Amino acid sequence: MTQLFENNPDKFKHTAPADARTRGQKGDWVTCAFCGAQQYKEELGEFLVCGVCGYGFRLGAAQRANMMTDSFTEWHADIEMTTPDFTGYAEKLTRAQAATGLKEAVLTGEAVIEHQRTALAIMDAGFMMGSLGAKTGAKLVALFDDATANDLPVILFSASGGARMQEGIRSLMQLANVSAAIARHREAGLVYIVVLTDPTMGGVTASFAMQGDIILSEPHALVGFAGRRVIEQTIHETLPKDFQRAEHMQASGFIDAIVARPELQHYLGQLLRVHQAPKEDAHV
Amino acid sequence: MSEKTPIDIVRASREDRFLARDIIAGLITDFQELHGDRAQGDDPAIIGGVGLLGEQPVTVIAINRGAEIAEKLQTRNGSPEASGYRKALRLMQQADRFNRPIITFINTPGAFPGKTAEEGGVGQAIAESILQSMSFKVPMIAVIYGEGGSGGALALATSNRVWMFEHAIYAMLSPEGFASILFKDAKRADEAAALLGLTPQELLTAHVVDRVIPEMDNHTAFYEQLRLDLKNEIADLQKLSTTELIAQRQQRFAQFS
Numbered sequence: 001m002t003q004l005f006e007n008n009p010d011k012f013k014h015t016a017p018a019d020a021r022t023r024g025q026k027g028d029w030v031t032c033a034f035c036g037a038q039q040y041k042e043e044l045g046e047f048l049v050c051g052v053c054g055y056g057f058r059l060g061a062a063q064r065a066n067m068m069t070d071s072f073t074e075w076h077a078d079i080e081m082t083t084p085d086f087t088g089y090a091e092k093l094t095r096a097q098a099a100t101g102l103k104e105a106v107l108t109g110e111a112v113i114e115h116q117r118t119a120l121a122i123m124d125a126g127f128m129m130g131s132l133g134a135k136t137g138a139k140l141v142a143l144f145d146d147a148t149a150n151d152l153p154v155i156l157f158s159a160s161g162g163a164r165m166q167e168g169i170r171s172l173m174q175l176a177n178v179s180a181a182i183a184r185h186r187e188a189g190l191v192y193i194v195v196l197t198d199p200t201m202g203g204v205t206a207s208f209a210m211q212g213d214i215i216l217s218e219p220h221a222l223v224g225f226a227g228r229r230v231i232e233q234t235i236h237e238t239l240p241k242d243f244q245r246a247e248h249m250q251a252s253g254f255i256d257a258i259v260a261r262p263e264l265q266h267y268l269g270q271l272l273r274v275h276q277a278p279k280e281d282a283h284v
Numbered sequence: 285m286s287e288k289t290p291i292d293i294v295r296a297s298r299e300d301r302f303l304a305r306d307i308i309a310g311l312i313t314d315f316q317e318l319h320g321d322r323a324q325g326d327d328p329a330i331i332g333g334v335g336l337l338g339e340q341p342v343t344v345i346a347i348n349r350g351a352e353i354a355e356k357l358q359t360r361n362g363s364p365e366a367s368g369y370r371k372a373l374r375l376m377q378q379a380d381r382f383n384r385p386i387i388t389f390i391n392t393p394g395a396f397p398g399k400t401a402e403e404g405g406v407g408q409a410i411a412e413s414i415l416q417s418m419s420f421k422v423p424m425i426a427v428i429y430g431e432g433g434s435g436g437a438l439a440l441a442t443s444n445r446v447w448m449f450e451h452a453i454y455a456m457l458s459p460e461g462f463a464s465i466l467f468k469d470a471k472r473a474d475e476a477a478a479l480l481g482l483t484p485q486e487l488l489t490a491h492v493v494d495r496v497i498p499e500m501d502n503h504t505a506f507y508e509q510l511r512l513d514l515k516n517e518i519a520d521l522q523k524l525s526t527t528e529l530i531a532q533r534q535q536r537f538a539q540f541s
Contacts, residue, residue: 081541086479138541163434163456165466168480169492172456173540175435176414176442180534183418203456205407206395206435211415225407225435226397230461234397244402254405 030057033198034220034245047261055220056261058198060100061107061124064157068265069111072120076108076142081135089166096127105130105160108143110152114269116276119147123159125199130160132204133167137174140208144181153191153275155268158209162202175207182211191275193268196223196246196255210254214271217246217255218264224249288451290477293484294459296451297391297430301499304331304346307389307429310507311514312337312344320371324404327368329359329396332375334384338515343379345372345440346389349430362431363396366404369439373413376420385423385518388440391430393458395439410439417442418534423521425514427497428452444521444533447495448484454492455482491539 028041034055044050047067048057065072083089097103105127111120121143123130140156147154163171185192194212199222206225209215217223224244232239242248249255259267288296308315308331315335320326332345348355349362364372372388379386395406417424424443432441432454441454448454455462463469463476481487484496497513500506521529 134541141538141541165457165462169454169456169482169487169490170540172434172438173492173537175438176418176537177541179411179414179442180418180537183415183534186415187419203435206410206439207414208411210405210408210411224402225395225410226402230397231399231402235399237399239399243399248403249405252403252405254408 033057045262049261053220054260056197056218058125058159060126061102061122061157064122064124065107065109065111065120067261068157068268069113069120070115072109072111074107074109075119075146076139077103079104079135079138079142081138083133083135084167084170086166092128092166100124100127102127103135104139105133105136106139108139111155113155113265113272116269116272117152118272119143119150119152119154121154121156123157123197123204125159125161125197128164130158130204131162131164132160132171132174133164134170134174136164137171137177140174140178141181144178144185148181148185148188148190151188151190153193153272154185155193155195156208156212157195157197158200158204159197160200160202160204160209162204172203175203178208179211182208186213191271193271195259195264195268196221198222201225201227214256215254216264216267217250217258219246219258219260221246223255289474290480290483291459291474293451294453294473294477294482297453299451300349300351300430301451302391302429302449302503303351304348304389304391305351306503307507308333308335308344308346310503311511312342315344318375321367322374323367323370325365325367327365327371328355329362329364329392330368330372332371337385337387337511337518340515340518341382341384342518343375343384343386344389345375345386347392347437347440349391360396360398362392363394364392364406364436365396365398365401366406366409369395369406369409369413372440373409373416376413376417380420380422383422385425385521386420386443387514388424388426388443390426390428390432390437390440391452392433392436393431394433395436407435410435413439414442419530420533421526421529423518423524423529424533425517425521428454428493433458442533442537444529444536445495445517446493447497448487448493449497450484450499452484453482454487455480 032050035053037052196217312335317333350356350359426441426443459473459477463472
């Protein structure tokens, strides 16, 4: 295990250029990907939230860990596996690794949130659009199995375009592989909380992002199975702007609560407290 | 076995040589269809019910593309809605309660990519089907008899055994979709088909499937042989304890990471 940070004010010591995606220079203009409002970067505040519509700008996994936890220790950083020999894939992976400082599209580990231990997985849309490859799957399986062995809940922040094209059927098999680990975690009576973030699509929606005991979402996150263009071509109509957005999905009954980013850590803390097993001797 | 190229097999897989109702009629006696998801509807793209495989009671779930145009429109050419997957899950839960083996027959271009499917939570319905399949205490066998399209196929293929017809395919994306994303040109589907590794022989080598079923023009003889193979396989799986059966199913998918 690699100690990434522990209860210190500058918590996450992440030197990779990941944060360049949202840090920017003072005075930079940014455009909200949901409502289109333009504002100065510093107006987004420490949580990087649009001042007009509340949309949370996309975060790197390390940045998210820093924002949402009291401390975080990475697990499974060194899981290695062979990657399929697909034209251009190795270069794409190398580029994604350089851009994010991550080895894979998901960061996994153990976190403390409001004094409670939890296993934590954070997907990073900046890493090949958070796509699900064999190694992504292996890291998630290891996280759920270690959480099961250590009696820990799991919190997962989803962010993914779906299966990873370059890995073909092996990528599809990860839907089943990760689900099996979730079934074992569930069998042990442990809680699994999902936070949907922008975007969560395809095979990830059709598996672990929708298997949480509790499913939260950030405001306006894109959440769905099929892509918008495919649907429009199939049914020959133009879809409304809010289609496949968290608010619409909640109205359809698939999201427990939409929680603004500044309130999210406390909200998760409350849920972890509610799910702490009562001590056997509590009534003695 | 087949000398066909990958794109030939893709085309053959879409030819409707085998229809869901014919397969059920050819294999199962006393089949009784059970309808509805007990929540909002009854998706004709999924046929489910109970019957006998020889003397063995089984639950059968089949994706239905329909026989003629009217039915094909109703089933969206075998693309289930969320409600279809929920019906399938309900029948699998029932099979689990009554200790009936589950046989699924799969032939779909994928779950329906439509507004109604998204609003019905088709992703969630598939997710729940996969998750609960990991804990059922009964033998499960999946047979892909045409197209095995992505998550919409996997929803019914998280089984102890996965078999494929000789001219079936199984992929994370259609060759046309794959070509349009990776080559920005849907017309290069033949190249994509070769790259996807979607043929039965390739999938057998990759251990994604356990058996390739040779097709025969004589369907009576074909169903006779398939019924025998399914009976034997179920009998073998019934020798495992519940714990072993669940562990085997879960392990089957752990080999891919």
